[in-house]
């Protein structure tokens with residue numbers, strides 16, 4: 001006689017399959033309810049699942065035993081299914097029924113068997129997934145690994161950002177000595193002992209994970225950072241509790257206190273600067289704890305990007321010369337201009353501060369300077385040919401040129417190629433403290449002057465100004481840096497004002513043309529006038545202008 005209605009079975013069976021085949025809708029509570037329904041339907045008293053990570057573990061009874069269902073009635077095992085996966089993981093479920101329950105038909109047994117097999121296969125897969133997930137978060141010795149670390153950090157980042165966190169990477173100092181002096185077994189105990197101290201110190205304010213060997217990473221809230229640094233500076237680690245034996249362990253650590261609003265796309269942006277800082281800490285030059293701001297690696301990336309893009313940009317004529325007028329403050333006439341390089345990339349103007357320092361790390365800057373000179377010569381040629389007003393244009397030359405023995409020849413070659421009268425060209429050099437460079441600079445300046453090309457010392461007063469450089473090198477023009485120019489707050493007796501006065505007067509006495517850079521206000525123009533420095537360059541008149549705007553300025557000038 002049949003005890004189970006087909007529709008009841010089908011309903012429960014369908015729900016069970018929905019649950020175990022769709023991880024998206026899987027709901028533990030619903031699933032347990034389904035199991036209960038199955039048990040009631042077949043009048044089961046108990047369901048027990050055993051789970052073993054290997055067949056050996058099964059033999060040793062070293063595994064998990066889960067009671068899936070137990071209604072408290074005495075029962076006997078009526079059906080069991082054991083599944084061994086490819087990697088020898090064992091899942092076994094046994095179903096129990098009371099002895100005096102109704103007799104199941106063949107068909108009912110068949111149905112129960114299908115349910116049982118589906119269930120075992122589901123539990124087995126589920127366990128396997130959990131096991132793999134767990135294994136993937138720990139290393140072979142059971143320490144939380146890098147994956148766990150990045151997941152931990154990634155979760156916090158996604159939820160609330162990393163404000164208030166510091167990340168560190170550390171290495172136990174002289175750990176090879178511990179291994180060789182005390183043996184590897186003690187080494188393992190010390191490693192674990194140190195790890196335990198660190199995890200205790202960090203508590204729930206962070207996480208400590210092992211990178212491999214005696215290298216670890218940790219994330220920690222900044223308020224715990226001092227405690228952590230104390231551990232880095234040395235803690236006693238017990239390796240033989242019975243005999244109270246301990247060893248002092250210090251660490252070399254790189255520390256990256258994340259700035260508020262810290263944004264990253266790849267973990268390498270955190271780990272790479274940390275790695276560099278840890279290497280530095282290991283070298284002991286700056287002590288055993290080295291801090292990083294992370295910007296070093298951003299800078300490296302920026303450098304890399306600029307360097308890669310430069311040759312293409314040069315080929316595509318993305319570099320332009322903008323002209324900033326030099327104005328005679330008495331007449332308002334444009335008496336010259338400085339060519340300043342602009343990189344126009346995808347319609348956006350990149351200011352020189354972003355790429356010139358990069359190009360100066362190799363000789364790319366020299367190629368750029370030659371290009372700017374070419375552009376300037378082309379513009380002057382056009383002005384001459386079309387009868388427009390023309391003034392002297394100064395071109396900046398990097399210090400990198402100072403070691404180029406063919407520099408003067410190269411520069412004059414370009415100027416002559418466009419048949420530019422030499423009086424229209426001026427070159428600006430910044431000061432140098434390097435003696436060899438100073439000697440070369442002197443020769444270059446002399447050679448250019450022999451060719452009737454004017455030479456200016458740029459940014460005078462910035463960096464390591466040396467009066468010697470003024471005495472030794474016969475400049476034509478001195479450009480006073482805007483740092484020299486008195487600001488509103490400086491009165492006439494301020495050091496800045498006095499220095500400006502004396503430097504301007506020195507320039508005049510020596511017979512140098514004196515240009516003041518960075519003139520921004522009317523008051524500053526008055527200061528120039530009072531100090532007899534009659535040429536100004538600055539935002540008060542104009543910013544560096546695209547060539548067509550500059551051409552207009554040459555025509556109109558400014559009000560004197």
Ligand code: C2E
Nearest residue numbers: 340341351352369372396397398518519520537538539540
């Ligand atoms: P620099 O040669 O001293 O050029 C003057 C800088 O001061 C320019 O910055 C200019 O825009 C800025 N400036 C001018 N007037 C004012 C003002 O009133 N107030 C303020 N705050 N700033 C003013 P820029 O164009 O950003 O160039 C920066 C530096 O980059 C230049 O300093 C120069 O050293 C370098 N540079 C620019 N173009 C070239 C180039 O073609 N070759 C080389 N080697 N260096 C270049």
Ligand code: MG
Nearest residue numbers: 338396428458
């Ligand atoms: Mg300049």
Ligand code: MG
Nearest residue numbers: 458459479517
């Ligand atoms: Mg300057």
